[in-house]
Amino acid sequence: MADDSKTGLVPVIGRWTLAGLVLNSAIGSGIFGLPSLVSEHVGRAAPLAYLFAAVGVAVIMACFAEVGSQFREAGGPYLYAREAFGRFAGIQVAWAAWLVRLTAAAANTNLFVTYLAEFWPAASGGLSRFLAITLVLAVPVAINYRGVKSGARMSNIFVIAKLIPLTFAALLGLVFFQGGLSIPSGGALSSPSINSWMDAILVLVYAFGGFEVGLFPMAEAKDPRRDVPFALLIGFVVMLAIYLLVQIGVQAGLQSPELSSRPLADAAGNLVGRWGAVFITVGALISIYGYLGAMMLNVSRLTYALAEQKDFPSFFGRIHPRFRTPYLSVLMFGIFVWALALAGSFRWNVTLSAVARLLTYAATCGALIPLRNKAPELRRFRLPAGKWIAIAGVIFSVTIATRMDRTALAILAVTLLIALANWAMVKQRA
Template identity: 30%
Template structure:
């Protein structure tokens, strides 16, 4: 019968567990809402208002996934989230695949956010005059959140709360204030693509899928959340619902503020919406500021997540041990390595001119992020159906199973929405990590063999058997006392 593992030593240090429910919720919302919201209305406008149905379906699936993460965190409230759950249920290899896949997602997403942020920064400052000015600006955008992370979890949480509040002021201005200027004549047809309602919903969902990545953020940092068995689930649901409300209200407002024909070709739909509300042309500058704040806040949270997955795996010997180093509650090596990899990818994007190839890498993150989702929901189903989830009351069993099945279906839809090319390339990225797992597993096996064999003795010999037996007999006596003490 499975028991609930305690939080590992070290995660209750004075510098850890500084995220309360508000900060954990801000982490989830900040990671879900990056820079994509500023282009979403124009991206789904070609499908008509039926795209709002896709928003609703995706929101239901994302909330189901958030609830599953909350249930899993009740069972095992350790840093690492999806990695921890997959390893707990299916063993080392599944755990490694989850951690490896999620790690790829984080630093590739950080590079994408930096590239997009430079475009908005250029509205305020002319940084795209030369390639190296652009590269320098992108690297600064990557490393400022990294430095905030290196300062400790207290500062990560402070930056995340401030960034979340600042970016929601202009977003709510459009999402809520725009409803007072809503003009139904600006709405386009219900189904504008000619593919039928179902086809349009599926196509719009494929574009919107990436926007919901980040629902797992509180579970990934559970070791730094106060009372994680309660707060991880609450923060996951509150953050997902809050992000979905902003997405939906913002899109509805823009649909009603900007004429459909203009919206389809818009490159700054929120700027156009602000201009329609108040007149003038200052909307572009205001939204550029909001987009920069939003992206820096998202980078701050994703930089932390880029370190949490390898940290949790390193503690179990499934990632190089160097990723286990922590300072002030933050895995410093993971932050540094993730920032370096994101920087290299950013430099390659700007200097190589292969923007199409880079965009395809961003699509791959939709696939790589869903691998831990699928493994986590499968782990929850395993715990429920095998009876391993001893903490689940019988009255909740059916409800939790339905939620897990819905979340599993949602994750499969995420994979399908990534597209064949992205899934194909994502699988190559994923299984490239198998060589890393083989190397680490071989090292663990050699170390285990070295501990089992006494120096100067052959394992399995008569003398070796006597040598091993005697110490184990003497060590067996004191092991009873801690067990009985722990039981008391």
């Protein structure tokens, strides 16, 4: 738990950089396809779904603010579950967290290449696709291999760069929007059912998700007790504002957003012409690439933490003698993402990401109470009515999980079985 002990890593990440990591980890490619998915479930009432989802996400993030503020070690939700519930739970959450990031990063890599094909059509298949995926991943791997300052600087640059086209899309919507938030009459979407609202919220939980990855490199944070709540608050407010305004913008430019596979670009094209669509497409490429850079920095710290706790092969914990980074964790993450991007599909990767994410959220919310009981005097950010908020977070996560299909649940079951096998091997070596 939180202390000033030496970890071998350099504490150079400040509060604004941490906020940037939270934003960059959450705002990936989802925002560029999100409006279509939400509109598919609830029509032009989609902005209301953002507000409903925001309530549940705020509860979860509040739990992360307290739990995350009391740790200096790297690891995020894995570490929280291990401290609160024991080694078995920690390994289960670790596998879920690592696999969701691998597949989410792979999905984003494929989507980057899909957008890239707008300017380089050959990138959509064959050798060109192979080369594009390899180059897309090689740069952030190299940057984060060399040092955390370089990786964090890359994250900050892409946070600023990605917000420009997203702000443009949101402002277009505010200028041109005339449709209101009303539900259209007639058709299947005219009166969304409870299940439709829950499906929309599930999509939005995935869209807001990823913020927790920004908390992985706590061993390199300057002051987690102060900076974690700040970073999560800034991340939540900015994400909600951007997502809500972008949805309104899309509904201003498209009569039926659910029919578009590139809703932001298509809406901009309808509102201001071809140059608007190109501008948004470039913005999508920037956003996705920034997301990948943040993943390389943050998720490699998860496997580093696992190795430190002897819950993962020891070589993942090796620190580079010159750059002082967990270089093998960076390399292994890049290699696995590269393989999944070449072999897997976007839909499969997204499904696994959503399933595993809810598991880590429920575990972290549930960890708040036992962590308070274990160390009541520990200096931390203390959430008012924290125990009740933690219970609400668990209930919300489980309730949303009931909307997952059988394939997603089957993938989660396989993931947990792999984690069980890993735990058995660790226990046998102990």
